[in-house]
Amino acid sequence: MKIRIVPRVLVAAAAALAIGATASAQTLTMAMSAQPDTLDPQVTSATAAFQVGKSIYDGLVEVDQSGRIVPALAKSYSISADGLAYTFELNDATFHDGTAFDSADVVATLGRISAEATASPKASEFTNITSVVPNGDHAVTVNLAKPTPALLASLASGWGAMLPSEKLAEGHDFGNEPVGTGPFKLASWVRDNAITLSRNADYYQGAPALEQVVIRFVSDSAVQYQGLSTGEFDIIDTVPQAQQAAVESNPALALVREPSGLVLVAGINSRLPYLNDARVRRALNMAVDTEIVLEVAYGGGTQVGTFMEAGSPWYPESVTPFAFDPEKAKALLKDAGVPSDFTIKLVLPQPYPQHIQAGQIVQDFLRDVGVNAEISIVEWGVWLSEIYGGPHDFGMTVVGHTGKLDPSGRLTGLGTDRNYTGVVDDEVANWIATANVTSDPAMRHSLYSQALIRIHDDAPFIFFGTPDRVYGKKAGVVGFWMTPLLDSFDFRAAHFE
Amino acid sequence: MTLTTSPTAERRRGLTEREVVSRYLLIQTVSFVITLWAVLTLVFLAMRALPGDAATIMGGLDASASQVSAMRAQLGLDRSLPAQYITYLSDVAQGDLGASLRERRPVVRVLVDRMPVTLTVASMAFVISLVLGLGLGLLAGLRPGGTFDRVALLFTTVALALPEFWFGFLLILLFAVQLGWFPVLGLPPQGLTLAASWHLLLPAVTLAIPRAAQVARLARARVLEERSSDYVRTARSKGLRPWAVAKHIASNSLPGTIPLLALELGGLLTGTIVVEQVFGLPGLGATILGAIGARDYPVVQGVTILAVTVYVLVNWLADIMQVVTDPRLRVS
Numbered sequence: 001m002k003i004r005i006v007p008r009v010l011v012a013a014a015a016a017l018a019i020g021a022t023a024s025a026q027t028l029t030m031a032m033s034a035q036p037d038t039l040d041p042q043v044t045s046a047t048a049a050f051q052v053g054k055s056i057y058d059g060l061v062e063v064d065q066s067g068r069i070v071p072a073l074a075k076s077y078s079i080s081a082d083g084l085a086y087t088f089e090l091n092d093a094t095f096h097d098g099t100a101f102d103s104a105d106v107v108a109t110l111g112r113i114s115a116e117a118t119a120s121p122k123a124s125e126f127t128n129i130t131s132v133v134p135n136g137d138h139a140v141t142v143n144l145a146k147p148t149p150a151l152l153a154s155l156a157s158g159w160g161a162m163l164p165s166e167k168l169a170e171g172h173d174f175g176n177e178p179v180g181t182g183p184f185k186l187a188s189w190v191r192d193n194a195i196t197l198s199r200n201a202d203y204y205q206g207a208p209a210l211e212q213v214v215i216r217f218v219s220d221s222a223v224q225y226q227g228l229s230t231g232e233f234d235i236i237d238t239v240p241q242a243q244q245a246a247v248e249s250n251p252a253l254a255l256v257r258e259p260s261g262l263v264l265v266a267g268i269n270s271r272l273p274y275l276n277d278a279r280v281r282r283a284l285n286m287a288v289d290t291e292i293v294l295e296v297a298y299g300g301g302t303q304v305g306t307f308m309e310a311g312s313p314w315y316p317e318s319v320t321p322f323a324f325d326p327e328k329a330k331a332l333l334k335d336a337g338v339p340s341d342f343t344i345k346l347v348l349p350q351p352y353p354q355h356i357q358a359g360q361i362v363q364d365f366l367r368d369v370g371v372n373a374e375i376s377i378v379e380w381g382v383w384l385s386e387i388y389g390g391p392h393d394f395g396m397t398v399v400g401h402t403g404k405l406d407p408s409g410r411l412t413g414l415g416t417d418r419n420y421t422g423v424v425d426d427e428v429a430n431w432i433a434t435a436n437v438t439s440d441p442a443m444r445h446s447l448y449s450q451a452l453i454r455i456h457d458d459a460p461f462i463f464f465g466t467p468d469r470v471y472g473k474k475a476g477v478v479g480f481w482m483t484p485l486l487d488s489f490d491f492r493a494a495h496f497e
Numbered sequence: 498m499t500l501t502t503s504p505t506a507e508r509r510r511g512l513t514e515r516e517v518v519s520r521y522l523l524i525q526t527v528s529f530v531i532t533l534w535a536v537l538t539l540v541f542l543a544m545r546a547l548p549g550d551a552a553t554i555m556g557g558l559d560a561s562a563s564q565v566s567a568m569r570a571q572l573g574l575d576r577s578l579p580a581q582y583i584t585y586l587s588d589v590a591q592g593d594l595g596a597s598l599r600e601r602r603p604v605v606r607v608l609v610d611r612m613p614v615t616l617t618v619a620s621m622a623f624v625i626s627l628v629l630g631l632g633l634g635l636l637a638g639l640r641p642g643g644t645f646d647r648v649a650l651l652f653t654t655v656a657l658a659l660p661e662f663w664f665g666f667l668l669i670l671l672f673a674v675q676l677g678w679f680p681v682l683g684l685p686p687q688g689l690t691l692a693a694s695w696h697l698l699l700p701a702v703t704l705a706i707p708r709a710a711q712v713a714r715l716a717r718a719r720v721l722e723e724r725s726s727d728y729v730r731t732a733r734s735k736g737l738r739p740w741a742v743a744k745h746i747a748s749n750s751l752p753g754t755i756p757l758l759a760l761e762l763g764g765l766l767t768g769t770i771v772v773e774q775v776f777g778l779p780g781l782g783a784t785i786l787g788a789i790g791a792r793d794y795p796v797v798q799g800v801t802i803l804a805v806t807v808y809v810l811v812n813w814l815a816d817i818m819q820v821v822t823d824p825r826l827r828v829s
Contacts, residue, residue: 029686037555037599037791045557119571121560175601191600191610192779192787194686214686218777226674226681381792385549388558389565401558409559418562 026211028477028494030235031224035217036195038175039186041161042113045121047402047487050158052215054488055197056096057161057180058204060088060106061152063405067484069156073101073181073204083147083439090138093181093204095164101181101204103134108165110142125154125409128437147439153405157486183208183492192217197491209479209495228253228472234496235473235480237489241299247472254477257300260469261309261403261485263410264298265461266346266362266396271422274338275395281423281459283332284396285322288365290464297358301467306456307401307414309485310466314407316449319456321463329369338371344395346373349383355398358464362398388420396462403485407448408436414455421460428454521816529809533802537589540801541582544794550574551598551792572598585798594802595795599788604799607784612803614689614697614780618772619765621701626708626761631751633709634716638750639743641721649713656710661768665703665775672699683778700776704768708761715757719750752822759815763808 034048041053062072071077074088093101112118114126128148133141144151154160167179178186181204184197197213216233218224221240227233228247239247239255247255268284270276294301302310305321333342344366348359356377363373373396378387387394397420404410413419415428428451435447456463469482479493512520552568560568569575576584588595594604637649656664673679683700685693723729723746732742770782781800788796 038601040601043601044555045559046555116567117571119564119568121556121564121568123564123567124561173602188687190684190686190688190779192777192783193684193688196686216682216686218682220777223681223777230677230681232680232682379790381547381549381554381790384557385553389553389562390548399558413561 026209026496027214028210028212028234028480028491028496029214029216029232030489031216031218031227031233031237032489033217033219033221033224033238035192039178039189040173040175041159041163042118042120042122043175045159050486051488052195053158053161053178053180054182054483054486055184055213055491056178056182056186057158057163058093058182059155059157059160059162060090061156061160063156063483063486065481065484069152069405072156073162077152079439083149084144086142086144086151087135088140088142090140091204092138094202095167095181096179096185096200097164097167099164099166101162101164102137103140104137104165105162106140107132107134108168109161109163112163112168113159120159122154122157122159125150125159146437148437149439149441149444150406150408150436153409156405158488184213187212203492205492208492210491213491213494215489225472228474231474234477235471237471239470239472244299244470252475254473254475255470256473257468257470258482259302259309259311259484260467260487262400262467263304263307263309264294264301264358264398264400264464264467265307266359266398266464267394267421267461268396268459269392269394269420269422270460271392272395274336274342275344277336278458279332279336280338282322282457283329283336283369284366284371285459285462286325286332287329287369287371288362288462289324290321290462291324293358293361294465294467297354297361298464298467299470301465303465304463306452306463307410307461308407308452309403312407314445314448314452316452319453321465322459326365326369333369333371340370341372342370343372343374345393346375347383347387347394347397348375348377349387349397349399350377350379352380352399355400359398362396362462392420392422400467403487405485408432411448411451412436414460415451419460423458423460425454425458428458525809525813529806532809533805534586536801536805537586537798538582540798541585541794544789544792544797545578547789547792549792551794554791555599574598585795589798589802594799597788597793597796599791599793599796604795607796608781608799608803611779611781611784614684614778615766615769615773615782617689617694618697618700618704618769618778618780619762621697622704622708622765622768623758623762625701625705626712627758629705629709630712631716631754633713634718634754635720635743635747635751637713638717638720638724639746641717646717649717653710653713656706657714661703661707662771662775664706665700665772668699668703669776683773683776688779697778700769700772700778703775704765704772708765708768711761712754712757715754716751719753720746723750752819755815755819755822759811759818762811762815766804766807 036049036052037046038044038049039053039056041057058073060072060074061069064070073091073093075091077086077088079086090103095101110126110129110132113120114123114129128144128146129142130145131143135141161180163174164179183200183203185200187196187198189195194217195215199208199211201207221238224236224238225240225243228236244255247253268275268281274280290303303321304310305319308315346359346363348356359375363375366373387397401410411432414432415425417424431447431451435444438444438447476497477494478497479495481490482488483490551572552565552574555568556565596603597607600607633649637646640646669681673681679699680696684696729742729746769780770785773780773782785797785800
């Protein structure tokens with residue numbers, strides 16, 4: 001008998017060693033070009049914070065790979081006929097600190113994001129909430145002052161993350177020590193260097209396959225590519241355009257190209273003479289070959305003709321992108337009485353080399369129709385305060401508007417002087433405001449469509465289009481995906497083959 | 498830099514050693530406080546003269562104007578400039594550097610987290626520039642016009658003419674990309690560990706090269722000066738062995754490079770900002786650049802306080818070192 005036991009022990013030890021060996025191979029390293037400012041989901045609007053936060057936190061609902069909103073921490077939900085009450089049945093889940101997730105956490109989380117003291121940049125998305133009422137531990141009803149069809153989208157976005165009520169009451173520092181229910185826990189964070197996440201074995205949807213995820217902050221795409229080709233990185237979130245073919249042709253690597261949620265535009269300041277004339281703004285749209293802009297500056301994408309990402313169910317069928325027609329543009333400019341020495345200040349944000357390059361291409365096209373664009377490059381903080389906000393000291397500027405799950409997020413403010421383009425159209429503003437509080441999906445769709453068609457005609461922007469989201473990975477990495485529109489990293493099913 | 502007169506002048510006025518030392522410390526402290534105040538005020542005003550603040554940047558494209566002003570109020574940025582200035586100065590006087598607006602934790606924690614990388618790179622660079630600079634300068638100066646002197650001259654000229662990031666890229670290409678001896682990215686995910694400190698060798702060498710060249714130039718000049726002094730001729734004529742003469746020359750000429758070394762050491766801290774960017778190191782350089790971009794005023798001011806303090810301390814140390822190594826400056 002004894003003789004038999006020994007080999008069994010040895011086998012067990014060998015098995016344990018083997019498991020140990022595979023576990024160490026289960027660390028995935030990803031290079032990310034931006035980095036989070038904080039990991040507290042309620043005090044930031046930075047995409048990078050939500051890209052990482054997706055692994056640490058969960059919301060009541062989430063976005064699946066097809067872009068639909070599906071239950072997550074909520075097992076199911078129902079909406080009252082008047083659209084004023086959302087009831088969520090909650091799943092059994094556990095926070096990283098061991099406490100159980102229940103209705104009190106939903107109450108406390110939504111209470112905090114709406115609280116004035118939190119000063120959340122996303123607070124306005126929750127202002128229609130009048131009360132959050134627990135029905136026992138595992139159900140909760142959110143009551144609204146007016147129908148808010150965008151509520152589910154807000155709850156499915158990174159800032160809808162559920163936080164533990166006990167820790168909220170203590171005033172816990174979620175920014176540096178996040179505690180969520182997510183598939184991974186924060187193991188370490190060295191700012192400007194890396195975040196290490198470790199597997200949450202108790203994850204309510206089942207533990208993820210990977211033992212560890214290391215997210216390295218590498219702003220230089222050339223260094224990212226270098227790391228992918230030497231094997232240092234398993235996934236890189238940006239592939240330099242010059243290297244995309246090399247990644248594609250390398251059998252050990254894979255290039256993933258899928259639509260992003262961005263709308264790239266050149267915003268036109270309609271507060272200025274001539275630019276306040278819709279004919280001139282339409283002429284500028286015709287003067288620029290946006291296909292070339294997308295191809296050269298952004299690595300390819302799909303043109304759009306209004307302020308909605310390509311492929312969106314909200315994109316009105318009747319809107320086609322402006323055709324590139326410099327002759328017609330010249331004629332329109334002449335009709336509008338634009339002088340031959342017309343000069344526009346074209347302000348481009350640093351450090352966004354793609355927008356800067358796009359601006360330079362626009363400058364060339366405008367010169368061909370007799371419009372002189374003077375490029376001025378400003379730092380991002382200056383851009384936000386002087387161009388996008390405040391004095392709006394620009395004639396034209398290039399920027400990308402990130403994807404939103406609900407059109408209200410993208411469109412609110414358009415048609416009013418609050419928008420940086422300053423194209424005031426009360427009807428547009430009204431359609432959007434009404435659609436934002438309309439429950440009936442068909443009605444909503446038609447209101448947004450009307451607005452988007454008018455936005456095409458008003459042309460507050462030169463509409464470039466929606467760029468492809470291009471990232472690279474080792475061919476053996478499977479199960480990793482990025483959330484449609486939100487670009488969050490989802491490592492839950494990721495593993496090596 | 499220093500307001501004091503030299504210790505020798507003090508001595509001539511008939512002061513005791515203790516009086517000289519306490520006078521020196523008093524003047525140095527007052528000068529430190531004034532320097533710090535002036536630099537802080539400058540940084541305080543310069544940062545606020547930049548358009549945009551932390552709330553605007555955190556709000557990004559999506560936050561409405563009212564949300565941004567709510568954030569501004571929460572961060573205390575809605576108060577008047579003089580009010581912010583006075584509160585800040587009085588906090589600093591009490592040793593409180595405030596909290597980072599972006600990281601939402603005490604500035605001291607931010608500095609303590611980030612300092613080790615910068616200090617390690619700077620100290621490694623200092624040692625390398627000291628050994629390399631003094632060695633080159635001494636050897637070149639002992640045989641002026643010789644082959645070694647010419648090689649050293651070439652090195653110092655090239656090293657001083659080219660910007661330091663150029664050496665950084667060159668070293669990365671050679672040792673990290675081509676030879677694979679070093680990782681392309683500065684540090685492992687855990688940040689600075691004892692095991693990973695050798696990763697900092699390339700940035701340290703990058704930082705050291707131009708400084709070593711400067712030290713070498715000065716050391717060579719001092720050695721040449723010393724070589725032609727009477728006692729050297731006497732020693733040579735008495736048949737003293739060359740290495741013994743060289744030892745005398747070295748011990749008499751090299752202390753003269755200390756003020757320069759101190760300046761270099763002070764400059765290392767700012768020099769690392771560029772080098773940290775090239776090598777992607779998570780040190781104070783990345784911190785201050787990120788903080789300027791985010792308009793994280795308390796962090797920018799905190800790094801400034803740290804830099805000024807280190808700079809002043811290094812200069813004190815240099816003064817003391819000079820007195821220790823140069824017998825002519827000793828009081829008794």
